[in-house]
Amino acid sequence: MNALRNTLIVILLSIATTSMAAPASENSIKQLLAVTQAQKLADNMQTQINLQMNNIIQQALKGKTPTAKQQKAISNMKNRVTALMQKEFAWEKLEKMYIRLYRESFTEEEVAGMLSFYKTTAGKAAINKMPVLMQKSMQEIQGMISESIPQMQKIESNFAAEMKSANN
Known part of the structure; x- marks a missing residue:
């Protein structure tokens, strides 16, 4: 206790x-x-x-x-x-x-x-390299988003069809 x-x-x-x-x-x-x-x-x-x-x-x-x-x-x-x-x-x-x-x-x-x-040396390297890393990351993410747009549009289209049939 x-x-x-x-x-x-x-x-x-x-x-x-x-x-x-x-x-x-x-x-x-x-x-x-x-x-x-x-x-x-x-x-x-x-x-x-x-x-x-x-x-x-x-x-x-x-x-x-x-x-x-x-x-x-x-x-x-x-x-x-x-x-x-x-x-x-x-x-x-x-x-x-x-x-x-x-x-x-x-x-x-x-x-x-x-x-x-x-x-520190490592800290200074992080400061100098982080903006480029972030920019490259954003470019790749934008590419990934662009590649997924057709799939998102298909999901949206299917959803609209489901909502339409649910209203009938």
Whole structure:
């Protein structure tokens, strides 16, 4: 009985200690964001969005050359989207969001551990290689999604037929 009581006390104390761990400070999170080049990644995201927008426009044109008026409309739309993205995804906004999310997710000790790791050779390699890895992953996932579209369309078609027959 004493062993059970002692075990419960240890468990409760460990839970209390864990829940009382200090949240990460704004300063340590800013250091982590700087070390991991988060602002550079955000800027690269803007570039990727612009490239995707250009690809979508080219696909929509289907090889046709737009008229002067169409080209002007395309340019206006691209400029408006770019301005919106720069405003909505400005580093000042993203940094505030990251600080809030990191504070909610990590303790000061955990952020300190990440900072230590990212200062190592392996950590620096992860920082430099992760964006390329993520980009390649996204490209492959997009390819997988594209390949599955016919199957999804068939499932949707079958569902529509089933719903139609269920209504009769």
